[in-house]
Every structure is written in C-alpha cells, then in structure tokens.
Amino acid sequence: MEATEFVLPSMWMGIAVVVILFAIFYYVGWWAAKKTTSEEDLYAAGFSIGPVANGLAMGATWASLATFMGVIALIYKLQAPFVYLWIQWALSIPLLTLLYGTCLRRMKAFTPASFIKVRYGNEAAIVIIIWMCLSMVMYALGQMIGLGMAFEVLFGLPYKYALVIVGIATIGFITMGGMYGASYNAAFQMVVMIIAMVVPMSAIMKAMGSSGWWFPPLAYGDMVPGMLKQIPEFFDMKYDYRWYFALIPAFTMGPIALPHLAMRVFTSSSIKSARWSVVWFILFLGLLFSGAYTAGFAGNYFTAITGHEIAKPDQTILILNVFYNPAIVAAFVVGGAVAAGMSTINGNLMAIAGLIGGDLLGILAPKMPGSKKMRWGYLALGIAGIITILLAFSPPPFLVTSILWAFGLLATAVSPSILLGVWWKQANKIAMIVSSVICGITYIIISPHVLSNIVVGKGLVAALGMSGAMVTVPLSFASFIILSFLFNKMQMAAPSLEDKKMIDRIHGWGIDYEEARYNGVAMPVVLVILSAIVFYWGIQPW
Amino acid sequence: MKEQLYKKELRNTVLFVVLLLPLGHFAQFFKLFPSLQGGSLWGFPVHYIVPILVGWFGLLILAIIMAVVLNKFDDEMDEYTSSLEDKNSGDTV
Numbered sequence: 001m002e003a004t005e006f007v008l009p010s011m012w013m014g015i016a017v018v019v020i021l022f023a024i025f026y027y028v029g030w031w032a033a034k035k036t037t038s039e040e041d042l043y044a045a046g047f048s049i050g051p052v053a054n055g056l057a058m059g060a061t062w063a064s065l066a067t068f069m070g071v072i073a074l075i076y077k078l079q080a081p082f083v084y085l086w087i088q089w090a091l092s093i094p095l096l097t098l099l100y101g102t103c104l105r106r107m108k109a110f111t112p113a114s115f116i117k118v119r120y121g122n123e124a125a126i127v128i129i130i131w132m133c134l135s136m137v138m139y140a141l142g143q144m145i146g147l148g149m150a151f152e153v154l155f156g157l158p159y160k161y162a163l164v165i166v167g168i169a170t171i172g173f174i175t176m177g178g179m180y181g182a183s184y185n186a187a188f189q190m191v192v193m194i195i196a197m198v199v200p201m202s203a204i205m206k207a208m209g210s211s212g213w214w215f216p217p218l219a220y221g222d223m224v225p226g227m228l229k230q231i232p233e234f235f236d237m238k239y240d241y242r243w244y245f246a247l248i249p250a251f252t253m254g255p256i257a258l259p260h261l262a263m264r265v266f267t268s269s270s271i272k273s274a275r276w277s278v279v280w281f282i283l284f285l286g287l288l289f290s291g292a293y294t295a296g297f298a299g300n301y302f303t304a305i306t307g308h309e310i311a312k313p314d315q316t317i318l319i320l321n322v323f324y325n326p327a328i329v330a331a332f333v334v335g336g337a338v339a340a341g342m343s344t345i346n347g348n349l350m351a352i353a354g355l356i357g358g359d360l361l362g363i364l365a366p367k368m369p370g371s372k373k374m375r376w377g378y379l380a381l382g383i384a385g386i387i388t389i390l391l392a393f394s395p396p397p398f399l400v401t402s403i404l405w406a407f408g409l410l411a412t413a414v415s416p417s418i419l420l421g422v423w424w425k426q427a428n429k430i431a432m433i434v435s436s437v438i439c440g441i442t443y444i445i446i447s448p449h450v451l452s453n454i455v456v457g458k459g460l461v462a463a464l465g466m467s468g469a470m471v472t473v474p475l476s477f478a479s480f481i482i483l484s485f486l487f488n489k490m491q492m493a494a495p496s497l498e499d500k501k502m503i504d505r506i507h508g509w510g511i512d513y514e515e516a517r518y519n520g521v522a523m524p525v526v527l528v529i530l531s532a533i534v535f536y537w538g539i540q541p542w
Numbered sequence: 543m544k545e546q547l548y549k550k551e552l553r554n555t556v557l558f559v560v561l562l563l564p565l566g567h568f569a570q571f572f573k574l575f576p577s578l579q580g581g582s583l584w585g586f587p588v589h590y591i592v593p594i595l596v597g598w599f600g601l602l603i604l605a606i607i608m609a610v611v612l613n614k615f616d617d618e619m620d621e622y623t624s625s626l627e628d629k630n631s632g633d634t635v
Contacts, residue, residue: 080590084569087597091566094605098558102612218594221585235587237573244570252566271616275609282605286598293594507551508616509544510623511630517548 008318008334009327014154017331018338021192022169025342028185029177036178039370042377043110043354045179045267053187054273055280058093058264060190060343062285064139065146067292068197068337073313075296078460079234081243083293088247090285092255093265094278099256100422101265103506105274109266111259111354112418114362118502119421120429122363127436129355131413132259135406136355137388139260140348142403144170144392147341154334163392170342171385174349175378182346183267189339189346190284196336197291200321200329201298207324208301217290226301242470242537243461249534250469254407257414260347263354295320349388353381402449408465412472413440416480424484425500425519429493431483439476443468457542470538474531481524543622547615554615558608565600568593 008014040046049057074082093101100112109115113132117125147170148163155162174182198216205213205220212219227234255261268274299316302323303309310316318337321330357377361368368376413436420427446456446468457467488494501513509517564571572578572589579589 081569083590084567084593087569087593088566090597090601091562094562094601094608095559098555098562098608098612218591219584221591224585224587235590237569237576237579237589241570241573244567244573247567248563252563272609272613275605275612279602279605279609282598282602286602290594290598508619508623510626512544512623512626514544514548 007322008154008330009322010331011155013327013331014334017328017335018154021335021339022173024188025173025185026176028188029173029181032177032181032184035180036374039110039358039374039377040108041180042178042374043350043358044108044263045183047105047108047267048269049183049267049273049277050269051273051276052280053184054264054268054277056188056190056284057183057186057267057343058261058277058281059284059288060186060193060340061260061264061347062089062092062281062344063190063193063288063340064344065143065150065337065341067193067288068317068333068340069146069150069314071292072296072299072316075293076231076299076313079231080237081239084244085247085251086289086292088252089255090282090289091252092258093261093281095252096256096262097265097274097278100418101262102271102274103422104262105266105268105271106508107502107506110263110358111266111351112257112262112414113259113355113359115421115506116417117359117363119427119499120417120432124417124429124433124436125359125363127433128414128417129360131410131436131440132257132355133352135410136259136348136352137384137391138406139403140345140352140384140388141391141395143341143345143348144388145395147338147345148392150334150337150341160393163389166338167385167389167392170345171349171382171389174346175382175385178378178381179263179267179350182350183264186343186346189343190288192339193336193343194284194288194291196333196339197288197295197317200325200333201291201294201317203329204298204320204324205294208298208305210298210301216294217287220294220297223297223301226304227297229304230300242542243466246461246466246470246538249411249473249538250408250464250466251404253415253473254409254411254469257410257418258351258407259355260344260351263347263351292317345385345388349381349384352384353377356380356384402463402465405447405449405463405465408469408473409440409443411469412443412476413437415473416476420477420480420484420524422503422506423518424481424524425495425503425517426484426488426524427480428484428487428495430487431480434483435476435480439472439479442475443472446471456539461542467538467542471535474533474535474538478528478531478535481528485524547619547622550615550618554611558604558612561604562601565596565604568596568600 036042104115113125113128116128147166151162151166152159201216202213211222265274295317299310321333357380361376417432444450448455448462455462456471461467503518504513581588583591
C-alpha cells in the first residue's frame with residue numbers, strides 16, 4: 001500500500017492565504033488598539049461583546065490546532081472512546097457560566113483570580129495565579145510548537161526559523177489589539193475554521209462517492225464500513241465503566257477553571273448576553289467538532305477506496321484536500337488550521353496578561369495608576385508571548401505532551417476554590433490554600449510524568465491524568481470543606497462579614513444581606529460524602 | 543419573596559447541573575446498559591451517534607432553556623432588589 005504525505009501543490013498559494021489572514025488579524029488588532037483606553041478594554045473588551053461574536057470567540061478559544069490535526073490521529077488511536085472524551089468538552093462553558101461565570105461577570109472580574117483575591121485575599125490569589133499561569137503556558141506552548149511545525153511543513157523552512165516568524169507575527173497582533181482584538185479576531189477565526197473544516201469536506205465526500213456530502217458533520221454513515229475495514233473494533237466501548245466516569249473529574253471539572261474560557265464569559269455585554277453566547281458556542285463548536293470526526297472517517301474511507309495509506313494521521317484533512325480539491329482550497333484549509341492555533345494562543349496569552357498584569361500587579365502595586373497598569377499589561381502580554389517562543393525552541397517533553405493532563409491539575413487545585421468560594425460562605429482562606437497546594441502537588445506526584453515509581457493508574461489513563469484526578473479532585477473538595485469547618489471553629493481566618501456580603505452581591509442580591517444564605521451545612525456534607533465515594537473508587541487498582 | 547427567590551436559584555442551578563452532565567456524558571448510559579447498544583441510526587451504531595447528537599443538539603436545546611429560565615430569574619431578582627432600593631431611598635427621605 002502506497003504511503004501518502006502532505007505536500008501543498010503550490011507553496012506560494014499557501015503563503016498568499018496565510019499573508020491575507022495575517023493582514024486581516026493585524027487590521028483587526030490595529031482597529032482594536034484605537035478602542036483600548038483602559039484596563040477594562042485591555043482585559044475584558046470593555047465588557048461589550050455581543051452574543052453571536054462572543055459565541056464564535058468562545059468556540060475559537062476552545063478549539064485549538066488539535067481540532068484540525070491531532071484529533072484525527074487520536075481518533076485512530078483511541079477510537080470511539082476518544083470521540084466520547086471530545087464530545088464532553090462542550091460542557092465546559094455552559095457549566096462555567098452556570099456555576100460562576102455570571103456571578104463573576106456581575107463583579108466585573110478580569111479573570112477568576114480577580115475573584116479569588118477579593119474572596120480569599122492576596123496570598124490565596126497568588127497560589128491560584130501560579131496554577132493558572134502554569135496551565136496557560138503549557139497550553140500556549142503546545143499551540144506555538146504546532147504552529148511552528150505547520151509552517152515548517154508548509155514552507156519548507158527549518159523549524160526554528162518557522163517558529164520565530166509565526167511566533168512574532170502572532171504575538172504582534174495579539175499585543176496590539178488586547179481583548180477587543182482577541183475577541184473579534186477569534187470570532188473571525190472561528191468562521192474561517194468552520195468553513196475550512198466543513199465546506200471542502202463536502203466536496204471531498206462527493207468526489208469519494210459518499211451520499212452524505214450535503215451535510216458532512218452528520219451524514220457520513222455510509223463511510224462506516226470503510227472505517228470498520230481499517231479498524232474492525234472502532235466502535236467497541238472498551239474500558240470499564242470507571243474510565244467513562246473518570247472523564248468527569250479530569251476533563252469536565254478542569255476546563256471549568258480555565259481562565260481563558262472564563263474571560264470569554266466576562267467580556268459579554270451583559271449577564272443575559274453571556275447566557276445567549278453559550279447557545280451560539282454550542283452550535284458552532286458542535287459543527288466544528290463533528291466535522292473533525294467526519295475527517296477521521298473520511299481518511300479511512302480514502303484508504304479503503306484508493307489504496308493510499310495516510311502516513312501521518314494528523315495530516316489527514318490536509319492530504320484529503322490536496323488529493324480531491326483545487327490547490328487554493330487546500331491552502332485555505334491550511335489557513336483554517338493556522339487560525340485554530342492562533343485563536344487559542346490569543347486566549348492563552350490574554351489570560352496570562354490578565355493574571356500577571358491585572359491580578360498580580362494589583363496585589364504587588366495596588367496604588368499604581370490605571371494608565372500605568374495598562375502599559376504593564378501590554379508588557380506582560382508581549383513577554384508571555386516571547387517566553388512561549390523561547391520555550392518552544394527546545395520544549396521540555398513533559399510540558400508538550402501534557403496539555404490534557406493539566407486539566408486534571410486545574411480541577412484539583414483551582415476548581416474547588418472558585419466553586420466553593422462562590423457558593424459557600426464558610427469556605428475558609430487557609431483551608432483553600434492548604435487544600436489547593438497539597439492536593440495540587442499530590443496530583444503532580446501521583447502522575448507518571450514526575451516520579452514514575454509513584455503512580456495511580458497506568459498507561460494512558462495515568463498519562464492523561466484521569467486516574468490521578470479521580471483521587472485528587474474529590475480529595476481537594478473534601479479537604480477544603482473539612483478544613484474550613486475546622487479552621488472556622490478555631491477562628492483561623494474565618495470569612496469576614498464583608499466576604500460574606502460579597503457573596504450575596506455577586507449572586508445579584510445587591511444591598512440585601514442574609515447570613516443564612518449560601519451558608520448551609522447540607523450541601524458541603526453531601527459533597528464530602530460524594531467525594532469520599534469517588535476517592536475510594538479512584539484508589540482501587542486500575 | 544426573597545426566600546422563594548433563593549430557593550429558586552438553588553433549584554435552578556442544581557437542576558441544570560444534573561441535566562448538563564448526562565447530556566455531555568451520554569455514552570455512559572450505553573456502557574451502564576449494554577443492551578442499548580444493539581441498533582443503528584443513519585448508518586452508525588446508536589452508541590456512537592446518539593452521544594454525538596445529544597452532546598450537540600441536546601445541549602443546545604438545554605442551553606436555550608437555561609438562557610430563557612435564568613434570564614427570567616434575573617429579571618425577578620432585579621425587580622426585588624430595585625423594590626428594596628426604592629424602599630430604602632423612601633425611608634431616608
């Protein structure tokens with residue numbers, strides 16, 4: 001069987017598409033720079049983005065370069081269970097918005113750490129900023145390396161040159177435009193991504209003789225035999241039930257705390273608009289993700305009917321376009337993949353800038369004038385980008401391969417702090433710091449990435465952090481609650497009346513304060529019991 | 543009224559979390575009840591396509607319901623807090 005690799009028929013056509021896209025990104029950045037006159041503009045686009053644009057931007061921020069490349073390779077490797085893993089990403093923003101997004105939008109937070117600072121104090125905020133920055137750097141690094149490699153393959157440049165060119169070009173328009181630029185560019189990038197994923201796939205399916213060309217995301221049922229010919233066990237629901245359950249603590253609870261996703265909710269023009277943004281987000285993300293599943297099937301169908309084997313599965317969508325579509329379409333699909341990587345870096349770098357320039361600077365230099373803080377914010381944005389490029393030159397293997405693993409870290413070290421802080425007045429500052437630090441470090445220790453002889457779980461479940469999160473996420477919730485009861489009883493940093501009033505305010509009660517509200521015992525006790533059950537299940541042999 | 547609003551907020555939040563989670567993790571039902579795995583839909587095994595459909599359109603419908611219900615709840619909350627502010631300003635005059 002002949003092995004096929006991706007080669008763009010005309011390099012200049014690829015360059016032209018990428019240059020046109022960058023020209024648009026820079027134009028949006030330049031236009032946005034003129035609108036950016038305050039910290040609110042820089043970090044939250046002046047709290048002004050409407051529901052459709054924000055829904056598109058949410059989708060673009062979530063969908064990374066992996067949607068165009070890595071997903072298809074992983075579909076072949078993990079098969080149907082990987083599709084199940086991918087489907088549940090759509091829960092992230094709805095849950096985030098429901099559980100704390102609208103509350104924090106009401107207090108006009110720039111990042112979730114802004115809330116942590118007000119709710120628990122500066123020390124707690126520094127802990128959360130460190131966890132969040134670590135996850136954002138890992139995330140941005142993965143995207144930057146992907147973009148460097150995409151440019152390397154596309155234009156035949158050595159990796160380091162490709163990385164510098166694409167890195168500096170990307171950081172330039174992000175730094176120029178701040179959150180206004182990031183939001184409108186991300187909305188545009190999502191449109192490019194959806195068109196590049198779905199429309200050319202329709203032409204490919206028609207050329208391959210598939211009857212589902214009229215709606216590629218769902219009408220590829222006639223490709224199922226092709227998939228089964230290549231991978232007979234593709235649809236098997238392998239793994240035990242615990243594997244499917246473990247998706248919740250690691251991959252549903254983690255993204256709730258992703259700052260770049262939360263910031264998309266905060267940029268909404270109103271709380272009501274944020275909720276409608278979620279509706280558009282689900283619609284657009286579903287279209288894009290379903291298109292990626294189709295590409296996975298089309299790749300196998302292609303091999304079954306042509307005899308060409310796709311040498312590198314992460315190039316599937318590019319190879320199909322080169323084989324069946326005109327060169328200009330293939331170049332546009334490359335543009336879609338580039339847009340996917342950039343939209344995520346947009347969000348990652350804006351989150352780092354918000355955390356460092358907005359939250360950390362607010363702690364270290366609280367009296368600094370707003371205009372000066374804004375200049376520091378721009379500087380933080382630029383420096384974060386440059387650090388990402390420098391790390392991408394010679395990336396630590398652990399950071400590159402562990403973006404999904406970092407979700408479990410956030411679920412352990414950050415999600416309980418935000419959720420209990422918003423919904424429970426007794427959540428104690430010292431309990432938060434202790435549970436976040438100890439459980440976060442425990443999660444790192446029991447993963448196979450640091451101390452390979454101390455691991456909970458084995459193989460892929462351990463590498464992805466699923467088995468680790470099944471232990472440390474419930475441990476974090478339970479220890480936070482139990483220590484809060486204990487420390488409050490001992491009068492150690494018990495929440496003040498002002499802390500408690502703030503909780504009522506962010507839930508929309510205004511000046512009306514009621515001590516009993518969000519102050520019950522039943523909810524935390526039930527959570528501790530549920531956490532104990534999940535923890536016990538998690539520590540059983542995998 | 544404020545007691546009712548508080549209970550409504552908690553009820554809405556718990557209810558929507560309980561509905562959201564299974565929609566995003568619908569494949570679990572096919573694992574829990576293997577007898578559901580038999581059929582096919584549009585050429586796909588049901589245990590493949592149904593979780594995709596539910597995780598997209600099911601979630602979409604629930605998000606629309608959430609937006610309508612929670613935005614209406616916000617209106618009730620605003621009505622209550624503004625009546626409270628009016629009362630307070632009346633007291634000070």
